[in-house]
Amino acid sequence: MKSTLLVWFSFLLFAFVLSVPSIEASTEPVLDIQGEELKAGTEYIITSAIWGAGGGDVSATNKTCPDDVIQYSWDLLQGLPVTFSPASSEDDVIRVSTDLNIKFSTKKACDRSSVWKIQKSSNSEVQWVVTTGGEEGNPGCDTLTNWFKIENAGVLGYKLGFCPKDICPSAGLCRDVGIYFESNRGRILSLSDKLSPFLVVFKKVGPLSSSI
Numbered sequence: 001m002k003s004t005l006l007v008w009f010s011f012l013l014f015a016f017v018l019s020v021p022s023i024e025a026s027t028e029p030v031l032d033i034q035g036e037e038l039k040a041g042t043e044y045i046i047t048s049a050i051w052g053a054g055g056g057d058v059s060a061t062n063k064t065c066p067d068d069v070i071q072y073s074w075d076l077l078q079g080l081p082v083t084f085s086p087a088s089s090e091d092d093v094i095r096v097s098t099d100l101n102i103k104f105s106t107k108k109a110c111d112r113s114s115v116w117k118i119q120k121s122s123n124s125e126v127q128w129v130v131t132t133g134g135e136e137g138n139p140g141c142d143t144l145t146n147w148f149k150i151e152n153a154g155v156l157g158y159k160l161g162f163c164p165k166d167i168c169p170s171a172g173l174c175r176d177v178g179i180y181f182e183s184n185r186g187r188i189l190s191l192s193d194k195l196s197p198f199l200v201v202f203k204k205v206g207p208l209s210s211s212i
C-alpha cells in the first residue's frame with residue numbers, strides 16, 4: 001500500500017514537473033522595476049532599459065492630448081503614464097506575449113482617444129508608426145491595429161511588439177517596436193524590419209514619482 005502511494009505520488013510529481021514549463025511560458029507575468037507584477041489599469045511609465053545616451057521615458061508629442069508616441073532622449077524629462085488592458089481579461093495581471101491595449105493617462109477630455117495604434121507611415125524608411133486614436137477592446141480583425149505585446153528581451157528587460165495573430169489570424173504583420181528619429185516629431189516609436197527593438201522597463205507611477 002505504502003509503495004503504491006509512493007509510485008502514485010512520484011507520478012504526480014513527474015507530471016507536474018513536466019507541465020510547468022509550458023504553463024509558465026504562456027502565463028509569465030511582466031514585472032516592473034521593483035519586481036512586482038504589472039496590473040491592468042495601474043499607471044506605469046515605460047522607460048528605456050538602458051540609461052544614459054539614448055535612455056528616456058515614453059511620452060507623446062503633445063502631452064495634453066497625446067498624438068504620436070515618442071521616446072525622450074533625455075532621462076530627466078518625465079514621460080506620460082500608460083495603462084494596459086489585456087484582450088482576454090481572465091485576471092488583472094499583465095502577461096508576456098499577450099495582446100494588450102496601451103493607453104496614455106490623460107487628465108483632459110480630448111477629441112482623439114489616447115489608445116495606442118499603429119498607422120501606416122508616409123516615410124519610406126519606416127513602415128508603421130505608433131500613434132494614438134485607437135479603439136480599446138473588441139478584439140477582432142477590425143481592431144487589429146490597436147493590439148501590442150510585451151515580450152521578454154533577456155536580462156535587459158522587455159521589448160514592445162506588434163503581432164496580433166491571436167486577435168486576427170489573417171494578420172500578417174509581426175514586428176518589434178523600435179525607435180526612428182524624424183526631424184519634425186523626434187524619436188517616434190515605429191515598426192520596421194530595419195530597426196532594432198526598443199528595450200524597455202516599467203516604472204509604477206506612485207505618490208513618489210508623481211511628486212517629482
Ligand SMILES: *[C@@H]1O[C@H](CO)[C@@H](O)[C@H](O)[C@H]1NC(C)=O
Binds near residue numbers: 064
Ligand atoms: C495639444 O493639444 C491641445 C488639445 O488638442 C491643443 O489645444 C494644443 O494646442 C496642442 N499643443 C501643441 C503644442 O500642439
